[in-house]
Amino acid sequence: MNPFFEPYGTPHDTVPFDRIRLEHFEEAFMEGIRRDNEQIEKTINNPERPTFDNTIINTEEDEGYYDLLSRVSTVFFNLLSAETNDEMDALAQKIQPILTQHANDVRLNPRLFDRIRQVHLHHRRLTPEEKMLLDNCYEGFVRSGALLDEQGKAKLRQLTEEASILSLQFSQNLLKENKAYQLHITHEEQLDGLPETAREAAALAAQEQQLQGWLFTLDFPSYSPFMTYSTQRELRKQLYMARNTVCTHENSENNLEICKRIVNLRREIAQLLGYKTYADYVLKRRMASNSRNVYRLLDNLIDAYKPAAVKEREELKSSLPQSLQKEGSMQPWDISFYTHKLQMKKYNLDQEMLRPYFELSNVIKGVFGLANRLYGITFKENKDIPVYHPDVKAYEVFDKDGSYLAVFYADFHPRKGKQGGAWMTEFQGQHKEIKNERLNIKNDKNVRPHVSVVMNLTKPTADKPALLTLGEVETFLHEFGHSLHGMFANTRFESLSGTNVWWDFVELPSQFMENYAVEKEFLRTFAFHYQTGEPIPDELINRIVKSRNFMAATACLRQVSLGLLDMAYYTKKDEFTDDIMKFEKQAWKKAILGKQLPNTCMTVQFSHIMAGGYAAGYYSYKWAEVLDADAFSVFKHNGIFDPTTAQRFRDEVLSKGGTEHPMTLYKRFRGGEPTIDALLKRNGIKQVAKNKK
DSSP: OOOOGGGHHHHHHHHTTTTHHHHHHHHHHHHHHHHHHHHHHHTTTTTTTOOIIIHHHHHHHTTTTHHHHHHHHHHHHHHHHHHHOOOHHHHHHHHHHHHHHHHHHHHHHHHHHHHHHHHHHHHOOHHEEEEEHHHHHHHHHHTTTTSSSSHHHHHHHHHHHHHHHHHHHHHHHHHHHHHOEEEEEGGGGGGEEEEEEEEHHHHHHHHHTOOSEEEEOHHHHHHHHHHHHHHOOOHHHHHHHHHHTTOOOTTOOOOOHHHHHHHHHHHHHHHHTTHHHHHHHHHTSSSSOOOOHHHHHHHHHHHHHHHHHHHHHHHHHSSSHHHHHTTSOOOOHHHHHHHHHHHHHHSSSSHOOOGGOOOOHHHHHHOOOOOOOOOOOOOEETTTOOOTTTTEEEEEEETSSSEEEEEEEEEEEEOOOOOOOOEEEEEEEOEOOOOOOTTTTTTTTTEOOOEEEEOOOOOOOOOOOBOOOHHHHHHHHHHHHHHHHTTTTTOSSGGGGGSSSSSSTHHHHHHHHHGGGOHHHTTTTBBBTTTTOOOOOHHHHHHHHHHHTTTHHHHHHHHHHHHHHHHHHOOOOOOOOOOOHHHHHHHHHGGGOOOOTOOOOOOGHHHHHHHHOOTTTTTHHHHHHHHHHHHHHHHHHOOOTTTHHHHHHIIIITTTTTSOOOHHHHHHHHHHHHSSSSHHHTOOOSOSSSOOO
């Protein structure tokens, strides 16, 4: 029996990964589409007058837990990012156009849309959540082409189907290119400068491939220490160029033309739907509202941070050895190396000093303990819950009253079939089953979520457990913040629960949690030396706090530059025909202080805006940073562990999902709109931008 066709029979009805085989997916996809079409036919052939209950709720329930297509899609595409292989990649190429065609069939069905439009015009008195669902449903159909004529619909089908295939191809090319590169070192003197943790990890990587010596890859836990510590400048250059030229080579993984076509397809889709640009289309459903507000935010940040970033760069240049200064300027592969040396000079601090205090199991206890202290929730590992890889841990989460709250999966380390970066996802979204005889639901039930965080943290070695950097601790906190948004969801409809919010609001819960990484009271709860058990010394914590804003302005400009690049692509009104590499360097020029090398390219590996849903939305990280700094300032005032403030944050933000406008939710928590002031204060920037967000 195909596991997707029957009750899972697992703890909390979690996905039975141990029973699912590759051949089950295609069969379940096709049966799911058949059932979907069957239910749509029942809806549009219903002789009763269209109502919110027999049309909108009917559709929402079928798109939730009981929808086979949703069930199999969730599992397949989550695994495609976290645990793929050649066979899954091939199936994705086959199934993606079928799914896109089916989605178009639903959204462009005139009879179904006619019922939805009638409900939108004439409906009973609705709760705010019901009104939001109705508006989202109606807008979703309109924004998917429901108002187009038949010629327009046919054109939209063509454009969206091509775009979905190219986005998938982009991701698959990037994964293959990243995993294909290896820097194989066989002479120990070439490891000069590298800390023991980096050497051990590289030796383990070589052993895993039955090679002698040491192996370095483009995975961040391998790449970053090499660029920071290696004294071998030519090898740093080699690694840097490998990472920054992926998907630009003359091979089947080249993404240059794919990116160009994706940008043009999205522009054509937006213009077909009546918008001047793709950014106009996207920003209509964002807090920013329009591109003017996005550019105002980015320009304000440049005005506020660029003077400080210039000073940071001049200080870095002045710290360079004379031999390098004589060359004229430092190269990009020198920046991490000499930035580290400057940090050591100013603060006597680097990541390796902190690693012994950030052993992964202790970090897990610390992060879970933080959630317990703020919200009263607890985590208990349950090894009876199936997982898709031995690296993955599954936990039951219990609320402060002891009731079951969620399932939490954590996938920690890089491996061959896993995309780089870090993200949060769900295998089951929260929603409430209301008594429904058609679906054989006899009692009201709050279906709790199954959330997952996927990361690429430092792996354990033969001699040491996984010892993290402070940056990796921040990554864990970030993704955990997203997971809290999912776990605390308490809405009626799944499409409005958890992280189903506007994209420039979704980063608030995650970036908010990062604030704790440098708080002494938090570090004191888990940062113990993995060998001696000694707590991290106060003096070391003080250095962490003092160095918090080291190169903060430079880091801000980096994020702003990516936002500018994103907006440059998606505010284009005419066909994009430029050379990608040249266009990129011009697009973000005003936020770039260093040298730009002609053959490097970010666009071809910029998954967020080409395949990850952040197109015309990358500014969201800085937008949400204003929110998170403002929100954390409330905690700083009331106490960073204050349970009353935390409960209000949970009740007004984390549990509400997308049931109301995000600014309404934020103001209910904060008591007013945010300003940029808290962010400037946190980053040590003295001047305040004239125009506040």
